[in-house]
Amino acid sequence: MYNKALRRFVWGFAFLSFLLKHKGACFKIFTHLTKTERLLLYRLARSLNKQSVIVEIGSYLGASSSFLACAAKERNHSVYCVDTWGNEGMSEGGRDTFEEFSRNLKLFKDFITPLRGRSADVAKTFDKEIDLIFIDGDHSYEGVKTDVEAWLPKMKKGGILIFHDIGWAEGVKRVVSEYIKPRQIEEHVIDNTYWARV
Numbered sequence: 001m002y003n004k005a006l007r008r009f010v011w012g013f014a015f016l017s018f019l020l021k022h023k024g025a026c027f028k029i030f031t032h033l034t035k036t037e038r039l040l041l042y043r044l045a046r047s048l049n050k051q052s053v054i055v056e057i058g059s060y061l062g063a064s065s066s067f068l069a070c071a072a073k074e075r076n077h078s079v080y081c082v083d084t085w086g087n088e089g090m091s092e093g094g095r096d097t098f099e100e101f102s103r104n105l106k107l108f109k110d111f112i113t114p115l116r117g118r119s120a121d122v123a124k125t126f127d128k129e130i131d132l133i134f135i136d137g138d139h140s141y142e143g144v145k146t147d148v149e150a151w152l153p154k155m156k157k158g159g160i161l162i163f164h165d166i167g168w169a170e171g172v173k174r175v176v177s178e179y180i181k182p183r184q185i186e187e188h189v190i191d192n193t194y195w196a197r198v
Contacts, residue, residue, distance in 0.1 A: 026070065029104045031063030033164065037193045038067045044160055044195065045071030045079075045132060052077045053128045055154075057119050057147050058137030059083040061097055062104040064164075068134065069108035079108075082115045082122050083137070123150035130155045136164040141171035148179050158185065158197050166194035 027035070045054055045068045054072065059065045059081040068079045085098035098116065105112055115122045119137055133155060135147050144163075155161065161180060163172050166189060176194055181187070184196040
């Protein structure tokens with residue numbers, strides 16, 4: 001009971017602090033992430049050294065991107081958002097969401113670089129060392145495995161790797177078990193988000 005109450009207090013304080021700093025507009029963008037998960041992305045990105053490189057795979061409408069970008073604005077990071085913006089695999093069906101993504105993130109355009117294409121194809125020409133990767137794209141085993149194989153070699157040692165939907169997506173669970181757990185330094189699960197240093 002004490003742990004739950006303490007956790008609510010800590011995340012409630014983080015929420016209030018974020019609202020005061022960033023006016024809360026990021027919370028208005030539709031997403032499947034909980035409020036706690038969005039604040040976690042912000043806190044993890046903010047914990048990085050200044051001028052770090054962040055990659056997000058699966059940006060959709062930009063909700064999670066906006067929280068990463070808030071940290072980037074404070075710490076002078078660069079955020080690279082990788083997506084086809086074709087909405088493949090989403091329950092609502094295929095549609096082009098790039099304009100909506102761009103509109104939602106216009107305040108952060110100096111810190112975000114959209115990289116439109118399939119994750120593995122984009123990775124081939126990406127030449128920066130990565131401090132944090134958030135993977136929330138194709139949740140099939142093959143899709144997650146392809147993302148990890150394409151991007152993990154580009155991570156700095158001790159970098160932060162984050163996956164969404166660890167609670168229900170079998171592909172995410174299996175890849176984490178097979179590829180990440182043997183390499184991780186530490187791991188954490190908050191709501192439906194798994195993160196580790198690798």
